[in-house]
Amino acid sequence: MPEITYAEAIRSAMSEEMRRDERVFLFGEDIGRYGGAFGVSFGMLDEFGPERIKETPLSEAAIVGAAAGAAMVGMRPIAEIMFMDFILLAMEQLVNQAAKVRFMFGGKASVPMVIRMPAGSGTGAAAQHSQSLESLLIHIPGIKVVNPSTPYDAKGLLLSSIRDPNPVCFIEHKLLYKTKGEVPDEEYIIPLGVADVKREGGDITVVANNIMVSRTLKVAEKLGVEGIEVEVIDPRTLLPLDVDTIVKSVRKTGRLLVIHEACKTGGWAGEVIASIASSPAFDYLDAPMRRLAGKDIPIPYNRNLEWAAIPQEDDIEAEIRAIISTKY
Amino acid sequence: MPEITYAEAIRSAMSEEMRRDERVFLFGEDIGRYGGAFGVSFGMLDEFGPERIKETPLSEAAIVGAAAGAAMVGMRPIAEIMFMDFILLAMEQLVNQAAKVRFMFGGKASVPMVIRMPAGSGTGAAAQHSQSLESLLIHIPGIKVVNPSTPYDAKGLLLSSIRDPNPVCFIEHKLLYKTKGEVPDEEYIIPLGVADVKREGGDITVVANNIMVSRTLKVAEKLGVEGIEVEVIDPRTLLPLDVDTIVKSVRKTGRLLVIHEACKTGGWAGEVIASIASSPAFDYLDAPMRRLAGKDIPIPYNRNLEWAAIPQEDDIEAEIRAIISTKY
Amino acid sequence: MKTVEKLQKTSNEDFKSRMEELDLVDEQLVEMFATMSKIRHFERMADRLYAAGKVHGTMHLSAGQEAVAVGLGATLKSDDYFLNHHRGHGHFIAKNADINRMMAEFMGKDTGYCRGRGGSMHIADIEANNLGANGIVGGGLSLAVGVGLALQMQRMKQIVVVVFGDGAVNEGIFHESMNMAALWNLPILFVCENNQYSMSMHVERATAKLPIAQRAEGYGMKWHYIDGNDLLLVYETMRQAVNDVRSGNGPVFVETETYRYFGHSKSDRNLYRTKEEIDNWRRLDPITRVRKAIVDAGIITEERAEEIDQEALIAIEAAVEFAENSPEPDVNTVEEFVYA
Amino acid sequence: MKTVEKLQKTSNEDFKSRMEELDLVDEQLVEMFATMSKIRHFERMADRLYAAGKVHGTMHLSAGQEAVAVGLGATLKSDDYFLNHHRGHGHFIAKNADINRMMAEFMGKDTGYCRGRGGSMHIADIEANNLGANGIVGGGLSLAVGVGLALQMQRMKQIVVVVFGDGAVNEGIFHESMNMAALWNLPILFVCENNQYSMSMHVERATAKLPIAQRAEGYGMKWHYIDGNDLLLVYETMRQAVNDVRSGNGPVFVETETYRYFGHSKSDRNLYRTKEEIDNWRRLDPITRVRKAIVDAGIITEERAEEIDQEALIAIEAAVEFAENSPEPDVNTVEEFVYA
């Protein structure tokens, strides 16, 4: 299978879908000649022209609102929000409008749209350009929240997201754009709402998203050498969350650690832990369930501080070891 | 002690503080002659005049942004957002600006402001005027989130909130405005970050906020007759959360139920459960920790559907009984 | 600093000749009068039902603003797209919505347009391209931009109309939407119903410069500023605006001066305006005015006018009966319709 | 549809007499030229440091726009409040910020204005009433409204200035802020640096009608639209605007036409503009222009001009040295400064 980057995987999903379905168009800031702040749509303007690679003024609220409006009347917009932090300018349109239209109107409308947005720190972009806000989105009924960690997942999940009849928030990670992975040439889709066991293991279940998946896998490799077998689950879709896969795993391992870059307090790890706490897996727990997450601070600019703000491999390793050594 | 309503308690906290501190002013839509959509500031215009009861155009984003700007240069604004649903229009100003200014600028600025906002369903106001969005706010470092359930708490917490040097989201509940309770004439404050044990009991800990507190207390009375002793904890401040009080209680009761009106998925109950899961109280649990929360749907208009969307006394009672009867 | 641009007004003199200029025949005027009466009765009935405890929630009644709804509605094609906000009953009636299903929605019944999920603030008839009322002031504006964009991309002939109040124009989304619409020449008609107040806030206390419509200038958008209680003038202006929009010349903005009689919503104590002010506006009542005009012009008799008004009331009463006899939504379906 | 209102421009003819009209003495012009040179060198150095891997993150350089920063800075009092956005280095230098602490912040050091937490996009000097640069386009606008309101409530004599780009004017918050500022007559100077692009988006592709400044009209706000590469004209206009604002007549809006030489930020491949366009603008370079004018006018010699430029570079190099020798923030303090 050819190796392509995460950014290329996203671009190829968009391009293929735009070739297949003329209702699909890309909508956002600097997505044309510039190719988007991270070059994800680079080159698409040449193929699809300015009407389908529709560049907008700086108006995030109207971008999301207009995407919803277009979706209500038969289009399938892919809106790009340049940094996830800016979805905060469009929360009204996302939460009060896109997410609720169908329900408020008694099931008669639908809003098939995707909002792509890069999250995460690690690029020195400081407090207003580095947030991981997926935990806000999972609290909103009516939308789906997707969050791929590999090129393969990115492509398959984006195809599903574009074809989904609901508003889908598709969260990318800046540090992943240049990472490579195998992606088949043939079309494939990954259904939304299905977690992926990225590594099997019997000693502890780690649920992680985004950039934390590969970090955890590295640590898992290392610990594997010592005979500590870490099962790594990437939920891929955070809403709806595939609780069953996690339950199954925890029943096997008896231990759960949830890792995310997003701030700890109020983060989605709480959702996972609460789901397990009231699930049949609870009885199988051999240790307290724990969270390892971003500190409860805005992301600092300085490189060392930025590094310290979110879980790194060392932190992950230490946390896993601590849990493994607990017995209760 | 005199009995006053929750709305009156809020009004009296604002008025007293405005008399005491000329930097304090009220800022928002229809807060003057109209007295706000729920009459909370009714009459204040006569005492304080239009400069300190500053009515704004419909511009929620600028309301929050301007409050933050005024706070940065020495004022102490109390912004009123007419319905909590509309804070979604001002998330940028709240999250990217007010919450982060201090940190981004290396601790040199501070933003002493309060944003008051009524949450909750039960008034037939449908999907866009009935949300309980506190769970979004607790994920934002740099702000505090306060959520009183009685007139007494409302007054004491609002005084603390106004005097706090940080941005405080002060969440009120529409159905509570007319409820009465004892409030002393003398000044008192309730520190932020301290939970209140509203009822003691040894069989189960219930953590609930807002309108769910009184509902739980009613159920607790009823079960008390049967000898089931429910301990009811109102966190009062959701961020920072007083985990210690909950830990202490769960160590005693061995059972935990968290109740909120907000949608279940991604709701703050997850935070409580995750905090307990990794606390020393975990070892004392005699039953799985559970959540009882609003359904994962927008709030419907029809009265029966609206009723069914969020936990009612029957649901609370059934849930407590179920947990009490579990042994594991 | 405030410059009030000239408000367009007309008088009832020469009503017949104005009708002719506008190619309006008698039946059309009678029909419009009937629709205005229906709206008025719908709103009065809504108020009464609320007082009688038959509905909960809140509602925003448009009595006094009927000429805008009807003058606009009469110029639209049935498949034109439509979006409005909380004070939306009138527009839907004028766009030929089924008052039974509207009333059923208002009363939260399963036969309502939104199966009781939406209520007064969220009536929609998606199949008829009525994309719904919005409870968020300004919430429909960017949706309209999206609809306009879709129509343009799909090379469709329809237009989209979005109606909003004088309060909505101070929301940021108004600005973003106006800019996008003008920039891209979208087929959107922006209709601002300036009823003088946003809740208790008089438009002069909220808006840096009046009339509101002159803001369209800043986007290079065509605009009109008219007396919204003058049915023929509303019709004339909207017809021209609709034609302009439909011919692909980009969006048009129309501001209509009008007034609401009822309080803003049920929580209104009406302390911010005087009885005198309300009475003054009542003297400019759009229904009385058109009724007098068509009677004076000999189009119908006073008796027939009274009959039409009574028929309107009867239709509304029938709608209430329909709604009252309709089932409540099944509580077991409460979790439906969240996802497609 | 687009009407371009007349752009105000001047020529270098009669430079001396224009200076006199403006009560500017030679030393002031020399000072301004020196400050402009310092900004240019700061930006070039920033670019070099980035290329050398000494800073991470992104940055937005203002080379080419120095006349706006300096013409504005020279008209402000030191205790006037100031807010700007991502492309903010120049304004701070022109407002007499300490370049050592700026450079230290840029390099993420503990001696930086924000103790390394903010970086290029969030430099602030709260004590000096420089309330900070904003990474959210338009984010400073409503903050400025709040500052203006506070100044008005506290009966203070200062004004607040907020600088933003041509992209910011399409954000909703621009509209809300303009309306509030005008409605309440707040002491705010709005300065729009129109450098032709918002990232890769040319202002004509983003803005329904130009010039941007005419939008102020819709709020009844005074406005100016000027050549932003003409130092004396910027100074003159800003001085008048500042006086107007300070005298309590409400906000003023100034749009300055200018150009940035560097790419938008580090991710820029510069595909959206031609070398020719850049070269054309370079011919209008604000520093070259003022340097030539003061040399031609005999205020300083060409040699002295060169010296001043070199002194500016040396000052910047010293700032780099200061920054490089400064300590990193202590990682153990990472959780500080979240709450007061």
Ligand SMILES: Cc1ncc(C[n+]2csc(CCOP(=O)(O)OP(=O)(O)O)c2C)c(N)n1
């Ligand atoms: C964003 C938002 N802010 C505030 C409200 C509360 N609210 C509902 S209607 C209304 C007044 C709107 O005034 P206007 O736009 O003039 O419409 P009118 O009610 O006069 O028809 C207000 C403040 C809301 N629903 N949405």
Ligand SMILES: Cc1ncc(C[n+]2csc(CCOP(=O)(O)OP(=O)(O)O)c2C)c(N)n1
């Ligand atoms: C709300 C928001 N949208 C998008 C961005 C990404 N972004 C940063 S600067 C910029 C261009 C801004 O253009 P302009 O306002 O003209 O300022 P300039 O960069 O030209 O100085 C963009 C799109 C942002 N930071 N904030």
Ligand SMILES: [Mg+2]
């Ligand atoms: Mg109004």
Ligand SMILES: [Mg+2]
């Ligand atoms: Mg620009």
